[in-house]
Amino acid sequence: MVKEKKQHRAWWMLVGCILLQAGGTGTLSNCNAIFFSSISAELGVSNGVMSLFVTIRTIFTALAVGGVTMLYKKVNLRVLLTGLSLLGCGCFAIQGLFGEIWQWYLMAIPFGVACGGLVTVPATIVINNWFHKRVGLVLGIALCSSGIAGAVIAPLCSAMITALGWRVAAALTGLLALALLLPATLFILRLTPQEVGCTPYGEEEQGERKIRQAESSPLASSVVVLALCLLLVMIPNSTMQMSSHFTLFAQQEGLTLADAASFTSLCMLGNTLGKLVLGMINDRKGAWFTNGLACGALLLATAAFGSGSLWMPALCTGAGLLGVSYSMQAMLPALLASQIYAGQYQKRYSLLMTVGTLVGAGASTAIGAGSDLLGSYRPIFLFLAGCCAVGILISVLLSHWQKAAGAKSPVAADSGC
Numbered sequence: 329m330v331k332e333k334k335q336h337r338a339w340w341m342l343v344g345c346i347l348l349q350a351g352g353t354g355t356l357s358n359c360n361a362i363f364f365s366s367i368s369a370e371l372g373v374s375n376g377v378m379s380l381f382v383t384i385r386t387i388f389t390a391l392a393v394g395g396v397t398m399l400y401k402k403v404n405l406r407v408l409l410t411g412l413s414l415l416g417c418g419c420f421a422i423q424g425l426f427g428e429i430w431q432w433y434l435m436a437i438p439f440g441v442a443c444g445g446l447v448t449v450p451a452t453i454v455i456n457n458w459f460h461k462r463v464g465l466v467l468g469i470a471l472c473s474s475g476i477a478g479a480v481i482a483p484l485c486s487a488m489i490t491a492l493g494w495r496v497a498a499a500l501t502g503l504l505a506l507a508l509l510l511p512a513t514l515f516i517l518r519l520t521p522q523e524v525g526c527t528p529y530g531e532e533e534q535g536e537r538k539i540r541q542a543e544s545s546p547l548a549s550s551v552v553v554l555a556l557c558l559l560l561v562m563i564p565n566s567t568m569q570m571s572s573h574f575t576l577f578a579q580q581e582g583l584t585l586a587d588a589a590s591f592t593s594l595c596m597l598g599n600t601l602g603k604l605v606l607g608m609i610n611d612r613k614g615a616w617f618t619n620g621l622a623c624g625a626l627l628l629a630t631a632a633f634g635s636g637s638l639w640m641p642a643l644c645t646g647a648g649l650l651g652v653s654y655s656m657q658a659m660l661p662a663l664l665a666s667q668i669y670a671g672q673y674q675k676r677y678s679l680l681m682t683v684g685t686l687v688g689a690g691a692s693t694a695i696g697a698g699s700d701l702l703g704s705y706r707p708i709f710l711f712l713a714g715c716c717a718v719g720i721l722i723s724v725l726l727s728h729w730q731k732a733a734g735a736k737s738p739v740a741a742d743s744g745c
Contacts, residue, residue: 337521338458338529344516345451345470348409351508352446354477356416359501362485363423366494373429381429383689384436385443390685392444397678400453400519409450409513413506416442421502424495446509449681450517452662456673457520461530463666464618464659468607471658475600477508545668546733553729554676556722557664560619561680563719564660565688567626567712568653569695570633570705571595577705581638591647598651606655615667616727622656623719625649630716634709657684668730 368378419439451470488497547553578588610618632646661680669676
């Protein structure tokens with residue numbers, strides 16, 4: 329009798345990461361803005377005043393990424409993530425009791441910390457620890473679940489606001505996020521397979537196939553290489569901010585609000601599909617080819633909006649391709665950390681994520697100010713197109729350097745647990 333091969337426990341980690349992304353990014357982070365118009369109307373404040381909440385939250389999210397990442401080796405992952413889940417969901421739900429704008433500004437601090445510990449970071453680290461094969465595909469599946477969850481939960485939030493009011497809807501949305509997060513944080517996720525006596529998926533030898541080694545690239549000690557990697561993560565984090573300006577771009581160019589809404593929908597579709605496609609490409613071609621291809625897609629997207637042409641097929645295609653910036657913002661730090669800094673993965677991943685998030689927060693404000701100064705978004709789109717071209721060149725350069733340095737790319741095999 330042939331013994332049936334046991335399903336590797338790593339796939340349960342993927343399920344946990346999907347739930348984590350759905351509850352954290354898809355619900356707490358992505359659905360928060362749906363409540364802003366109702367809150368602004370009731371408080372009698374402008375959208376600009378309300379958006380300061382997002383700025384404060386983003387800053388503390390970026391700052392929390394590094395701090396929380398360093399706690400993973402000191403605090404049990406389940407305890408840490410469960411505490412952050414209770415904090416984040418509690419902050420979301422307690423909005424229903426607020427009546428002054430300063431309360432949102434104060435709440436943005438713990439909410440940002442919770443988001444910094446839940447959004448993207450734990451999923452990428454867990455997947456990197458548990459998977460030594462098909463990492464790109466698995467990471468893409470986990471991260472795209474946030475977009476799918478947002479697409480489902482966002483209309484639900486809107487319906488609850490209409491039927492029950494935004495205060496009740498905020499409490500129910502917080503509970504919904506908690507229902508998605510707690511099964512993953514309490515029962516599924518583990519930081520490393522060694523905690524439960526497993527080996528990572530794809531690490532065991534089969535025949536002459538080599539074990540994947542957690543060794544840094546020869547380029548890991550280069551300050552120039554680190555600076556180039558930081559530039560690479562800045563490009564998608566800055567480019568993705570353009571999607572929040574679709575409505576103003578449409579107004580400037582004489583397009584309709586329906587056109588702007590179409591751009592946003594296509595951008596989110598590009599985000600979801602981009603994570604899957606780029607993940608599969610990374611598994612076959614590596615991080616440098618993947619990033620170069622992604623920068624090429626963003627170059628076409630920004631050039632389409634910056635060209636001055638209002639041909640809708642080109643703009644719609646550009647909007648879809650712009651969604652790749654969201655995919656790379658989420659995936660690129662993990663891919664670069666694995667490619668060059670495998671031996672110090674958490675430390676370098678934390679740095680790349682923190683810098684990218686902070687630059688993105690600043691870029692959003694700079695884009696608005698630049699549009700006011702120049703009277704158009706077209707020059708900004710063209711500037712970003714130039715940045716994407718630089719990203720392609722950096723990818724080619726780093727690929728050449730790594731090959732010249734003799735970096736190895738061992739192939740891992742399937743394993744069971």
